[in-house]
Amino acid sequence: MYTTEQIEQEWHAAMSAEKQGNAGKARVCARRAVGWAGSNWLAGQGIAPKISAMSNLRLLAERNLLPTPLQPALSQLNRQVNLDHDVPGEQPFLDSARTLLDYFLG
Numbered sequence: 001m002y003t004t005e006q007i008e009q010e011w012h013a014a015m016s017a018e019k020q021g022n023a024g025k026a027r028v029c030a031r032r033a034v035g036w037a038g039s040n041w042l043a044g045q046g047i048a049p050k051i052s053a054m055s056n057l058r059l060l061a062e063r064n065l066l067p068t069p070l071q072p073a074l075s076q077l078n079r080q081v082n083l084d085h086d087v088p089g090e091q092p093f094l095d096s097a098r099t100l101l102d103y104f105l106g
Contacts (some may be wrong), residue, residue, distance in 0.1 A: 001043060004105060011034065011101060018094060030097035031057065031077055037104035047057040066103070073099045 014029035035053020038060055042049040046064070050056050060066060061074050073096035 001040055007033050007037050007040075007101070007105065012098075014094065014097070027093060030094055034077060034097050034100045034104070037101055041104045066100075070100060070103055071094070 010029050010033035014026045014033060017023075017025035017029060030032050031072040032053045038056045039049035039053070042056060042059070042065075047059075047063075047065075050059055057074065061078050063072075064071075066074055077095060077100065078102045
């Protein structure tokens with residue numbers, strides 16, 4: 001289990017990296033924060049979480065465990081970067097991550 005403090009620290013690292021122009025680090029930290037929060041949520045649902053943050057994001061998507069309005073955000077976090085090092089999606093990557101964090105952290 002991850003503490004809310006650990007998750008928020010990782011989220012702040014994502015935001016800091018974004019402000020410094022390091023989009024790659026921002027994505028990694030944002031995914032990790034959401035994956036950790038998702039791990040706690042899975043455990044609360046009686047589902048054994050995976051070891052890694054990304055494995056938890058994939059598990060959530062594969063089992064279609066989140067409400068329909070959250071599916072696009074989860075899908076975006078599971079996408080790989082393209083040749084331009086961008087993650088395609090309908091909303092900014094960090095907005096998708098924050099949407100999921102808000103859901104998992106209540």
